[in-house]
Amino acid sequence: MSRTGPVTPGAMTVNPIQLQKSLGGVDYPASKETLVEHAKSHGADKKTVDALSAMPKKSYGSPAEVTKEATKKG
Template identity: 55%
Template structure:
């Protein structure tokens, strides 16, 4: 099931960018993200993300 970009960013609000994939997953977990969001974040490439747009692009490339 595809994650809505707005829903994804809801769980990543207040992330300090740049952030690594692990940081994004941890932050989403701490802010109550559901398993669908966490699975989506686990599927993105292992790298540092400079901002929300970079995360959204990576998620879009995986779907």
């Protein structure tokens, strides 16, 4: 079945493995801004940066929490 309508940025497109590779070395807890900047400076692709940028502005306590939020479907 085909889905129509807008898709949340990053939803269903961000690769969790690529996401965590881009965030390697981050000290947690980390703010959304820290995560986005770290990913950009470590060569993250556009989908990964967009998914991180679309997350709520708060502090994230672990890589698992970031992955859960960044891959959340609208």
